Structure formats: structure tokens, C-alpha cells
Amino acid sequence: GNSVTQMEGPVTLSEEAFLTINCTYTATGYPSLFWYVQYPGEGLQLLLKATKADDKGSNKGFEATYRKETTSFHLEKGSVQVSDSAVYFCALRGRAGYALNFGKGTSLLVTP
């Protein structure tokens, strides 16, 4: 079945540091890939997505590239801010269905 594995946190960075959160997946066919962000006390918000191999999703300075050869969708940001502190979830949706399969989430704390 489909599954997502992402690096465990918490990740603590200083403001303006470079961020990478690793995400790899297992799926049949060609899934769509997503990063969701959950700010404290809130629901999940779509951060970015990619629907086919080599697509790059980007939003708010975050980027992730759909790498089919390595089955990965790593999240990156060149310079994090305190306001980026949140939990980040990698997810996939198989072509045949509508359910999202989530990773376990990575907590990010950015300190001033």
C-alpha cells in the first residue's frame, strides 16, 4: 500500500538558517505529493503540491521537487523565520483514490 516516511523531529533552527525536511514515499503508479503545515492550535493548510515527476511545488519561500527516481519530495527553505515554527506533514494521494496518506509530521522550531 501507499506510505510516507518523513524525518522525525523536533528540528530546531536559528532564524535565517537553511531548512530541509526529508520525505520519501512508497506508492504504486504516479501519486500526487503534498506538504501541509499545521500552526499551533490550527488545522492543516496546504503548503505546496506536485502532481507529476520533476514538478517543483513552491509557496512562501518553501520548495519541494517530485523525484520519482529516489521516491522523494524533500521540503526546503533557504532562510527560515520564527513564524515558520509549525508541524510539517508530507502526504501523498494515489491516482486511483482520494485518500491522503500522511507522514508522522516533523515539528520545526525557529528561534530568534
Added chain:
Amino acid sequence: EAQVTQNPRYLITVTGKKLTVTCSQNMNHEYMSWYRQDPGLGLRQIYYSMNVEVTDKGDVPEGYKVSRKEKRNFPLILESPSPNQTSLYFCASRGTGIGNYGYTFGSGTRLTVV
């Protein structure tokens, strides 16, 4: 404003007392789903619905029921809650047309069963 509305936001209840968490969306989405979020486990799907009167089990359906009598509403029912159902619950919806990739999530319901 397009949104998914869950109620209540917080609920403390006792073991065995039936409860319902409501979910409503105003985007005319066909697909709706319930997830629970637990530390170290991420989000796991409980039930989903492809359209009115069409529901199916997700990964962790035991102890839950759902119904979809109207397109906009998808309530989650716990007939006899137990402490292991203490969790943070999210409802989500999505359109099924071409290009509809995004899921909209509610703000969550934090349930404590004592």
C-alpha cells in the same frame, strides 16, 4: 468564505456516553473525510465519503460511525467512546473535478474521553 466547519472545538466526555462531532462544508465538495491525529502517528483516516449516501472505512474505523445524508454535512459518531479515542480529529473535504487537488481541513476537535 470557503471553509470546513467542525463543532465542537473541544469536548471532554465520559466513557460510554454517545457523542457526535459535526462537520459542514460550503464548497459543494463531493469528497469528505475524517482523520484522527495522535502524537508519533501522524494523521490516520477514519472514514470517508465519495458523495451522498456513499461512505467507506478508512484505516482506523473501529468505534466510529458516519453518515452522509446531505452533501454539505458529514458527522462523526462515537456510539460508546473509550479513552483510546482521546485524540485530535479533523474533517476534510475536496472537490472531484479536474484540477481539484487541494483538500480543505477544518480547525479540529480535541476530544478527551475519561
